[in-house]
Amino acid sequence: MIAIKIGTADRRDGDIDARWITDQVNARRREGKKICVLFKVNCGDVNLNLPSRDYPKAGGGGRKPNVNEEFILDEWRKMGFPDQNLNPGMVVSFWEFVKQICD
Structure with a gap:
């Protein structure tokens, strides 16, 4: 599962x-x-929440990333x-x- 939240809009997977x-960022x-x-x-052994610099701070971490997460x-x-x-583009x-x- 891949989900992206941009501001208050969010979507997942397909x-x-x-x-x-592009529309969300430009808006x-x-x-x-x-x-x-x-x-x-969240796929396979990967379970990450990755906030951008300006995303409101939230708790996270708690364990060391595995090899795939570190990649x-x-x-x-x-x-x-x-x-x-x-x-x-980023x-x-x-x-x-x-x-x-x-995939």
């Missing part, structure tokens, strides 16, 4: 597409709102999610990356 992601940018994104990835977290960091302002790219892992 309801997610690049156009929806928040036009409204002058922070781009808050939360990825929830996804490394890509998350490489793409700059914890540190950068988001753009639609969100779409990460979604496509995670989708490949979970």
